[in-house]
Amino acid sequence: MFRFTHRNPEMQIVKQHTALVVVDMQNEFFKPAKGTYYELIEDSLKKYNVAENTETLLKTAQDLGYYILHSPHWYYPSDLQWNVPPGAIGHYLIGIGFCGRKDPVDLEGFKDSRSDYYEPFKKYLMDGHTCNCSPHKHFGTIANDMIKQLHMRRVQKVIMAGPAGNICFESHVRDLIETGMEVAVVRDAIGGAVNDEGDGYAAAITNFRFMCNALWTTEEAVGRMKAAASA
Template sequence: MAFTFTHRNSEMQLDKSHTALVITDIQNEFLIETGSYYHLIADKLKELNVFDNIERLLKCAKENSFFVIHSPHYYYPTDRQWVAQGGAIADYLFNLPDGFVGRKDPVDLEGFVGSGADYPERLKKYLMDGKTANTSPHKGLSCLSNDLIKQLRMRRVEKVIMAGPVGNLCLENHMRDLIEAGFEVAMVRDAIAAGRNTEGDGYVAAMVNFRFMANAVWTTEDTVKRLRDAAQN
């Protein structure tokens, strides 16, 4: 007889001085209709109002002076020198005719503004306010290839609230890395999207795994309330 593991995630208590909002892939490639990845997640983006909910989280975090850290994707022309296989989704994205979250060079912004690698105009006021830490790029699904964990450690952050458009890939891998590194993690379920393939729904797969691993799974509404309450204590 099969055993079904049903449980309620333990409640994570927020502590303002040790809490950060961590978001991944807040870029045109994922959130704007012209982006190369957008069509893969468009249904879930629209169904859950993911773009609006990400903005609500950013706005609330900024208004209440929480740390905000963004982990973006970038690839440069020299990355095309890679010869190792990167896995199914990596190989698909890396071989798109028009490229994927591409930049000319780490120190050259020519062609960056308005590109797939750029931030959506509506969110730039949060991501480019001089206070948000935009990390070095993650080159795969995980944050082990960038400085996210160091950015959190140097701020003495212990509790992380997470959201982003690619829930079953980059966001889930970032979550796994942070849990393994000893952070408490809450996932915001309606500020997350994912795609589908012939095997099933990536969003459902992500939510199943979040329930098994994360310290909490909240809605945007609940998260905003918790952030505000923590800011007043």
């Protein structure tokens, strides 16, 4: 039996207090390749045109002068010293060599690697304005500086997109809600994996319907961003 619940209360954008937050804008997630995270989310990325919609959001935010913050996902060789089992997906990611980097400051072998930024997004992520945060190490923001960076900009409202909708992205959403942020998720700029238990995209969207202030399409998000910028 389905029970009707309230609709999302919506979020009114105030440009100077609003940021576009994107998670995992890397080849590992967007560039077709065997043995990468892309394989888990490929169907949903194609179905919802996630790469194209994400670029639309990035371009709109850049053109209109919104804050853009990016939370990347990297591991270093020293992270292999962990003695705590990393959970199911963590165990899988270690096995496929997920987003490995040689060192925090040594970029040898980084360019065009699985860890590198997805090429079509580089003109937004590397424009000198976007804040590329320190890496998150598992799912959410506890290991990086995303929340501090938002607070230091007096951001109160975030528009969010990211390919791993039901895992890393959802953890970021939950973390930001817990800090008191208003959160709008762009529903066709996220992906999700499928396993034996079901569809991760559907699970994420169901949760966002309960948790978030708004669930927008890319078209709706862009329209609202433009309207707020011209107010």
